[in-house]
Amino acid sequence: MARLSAVGLLLSPIVLRAEDNAVLIKGAQGVTVSAQDLRNDLQRMPAETQVKLLTNLSQLQQLLDNIYLRRAAALDAEKSALDKQPATQEKLKQARENVLAEAWVGQVDASVQPNEKDLDAYARSTYKAEPKRFENPEQFQARHILIMGASDDNKAKAEKLLTDLKAGANFEELAKQHSGDPGSAAKGGDLGWFPKGRMVKEFDDALDSLKNPGDLSAVVQTRFGYHIIKLEGRKSAAMREFSEVRLQLHNEAKVKLTQEAREKAIGKLRSQAQGDTDALKAFVDAEKAKRN
Template identity: 30%
Template sequence: MKKILIAAAVAAIAAAAVPAFAQNVAIVNGKPVPSNRVDMLAAQLAKAGRPVSPEMQGQLKDEVIAREIFMQEAQKRGLDASDDYKSQMELARQTILIRELFADYQKKNPVTDAEVKAEYDKFAAANGGKEYRARHILVEKEDEAKKIIADVKKGQKFEDIAKKQSKDPGSGANGGDLDWATASSFVPEFSQAMIKLTKGQMTQEPVKSQFGWHIIRVDDVREAQLPKMEEVKPQIAQQLQQQKLAKFQEELRTKAKVE
């Protein structure tokens, strides 16, 4: 009976010791290293966009143990008492606390679907209407532009002249091609002349802008091709979240009494 009681007592002590040991990743130089450090490191990596797979758990454990070894050595050398260390710790404390403040604000002030739709509708209104597939040739002088118009009328190819003479480095090499764009994408003088043209037409007189003299040709016209709201919803939500956060920060600055 006595042996049974002793065995039971030993088993109870062993069972009680298991959870306490399980709370530690290791014991380094007599100091326990809590297992939650592995969890914290994993969470930190996940926040940075590097989710931790089960295969990486061993690496994280090694990393946590290595940190404890290095930290103990630094403390042994008294580095945790230096002014530089204390200054860096204060900066780190501020950074973490500010990050938590902003995360808390964003959590409590999420962007709603209604806000996303309103922003998308605003975008659609500003970018709707017609799109133009235009080409242009940009030169410095009006006389040059008039001669080019005359040359095109005589049969020279607009694209060839653009490649040789256009001063616009972006479109010149592509035969003056400006790709699909709305009229609002261009300077007013350019867009006003362009929208008067129908498919295949070229300006009969040079168009002056801040960049020089343009000869414009419209190759095609279509209704603006806008992305569907669901396709751009994540980008709109992120933009609105940033705007909300910026407004929150500005409000805090305004309310603060700075002397």
């Protein structure tokens, strides 16, 4: 089988467009695969897969070989009259119906083209009606010192550190020296900003009781050990600005309108059909009888 000589064209879309009819592989009985054929297969794949194939010549060659083999096998099947067999004809019929039904759905989707004004109206209405969806929770900035382990000695060590802190010791320095949380210890115990409810309950409850920046908690026990927590700052829960969620809501509206259009079109088709319950029951009875 001939090796791929024009695959390099795929790496340059401008050149490829000029060579759509370039034959990339040619076999017996006039079976060929063109650049356009290869592109058509590529475009049915996810974008990341396309990029991977276009940068791996051997995998792209395999795809090209598969297209050729599929086409050559189909031609041989036709010559053997396999396409005339009832089972094959039924599968071809189903495949054709699936392709056309997919195209029909695409046409329905394409008919949905809401204007900016309608999208904005939906977005503002949803923004006002569902405020909880767009609320940033209360947030905290805090530091902590963790003495790992549940022993009495560890608790005593944490209590001693708390006494030192209340006497004026530097929290950041003690965190670097003594905290068992490697992620924050190097940063002086800094946990950054995080929403309420992110931490384990005992930690979260103790932090919630601190009101002013600089406040220290009592020694708090969790499953990790003993903590001393220092509040650095807190932000009240607040609504996100409409401008932050506008695009999200526009996209949501498009999906909703598209789904409604599909349901309407499908409903119209369904309303034109009339089932025969007696005939369906007779079918079920006949099929059951075959299996007994």
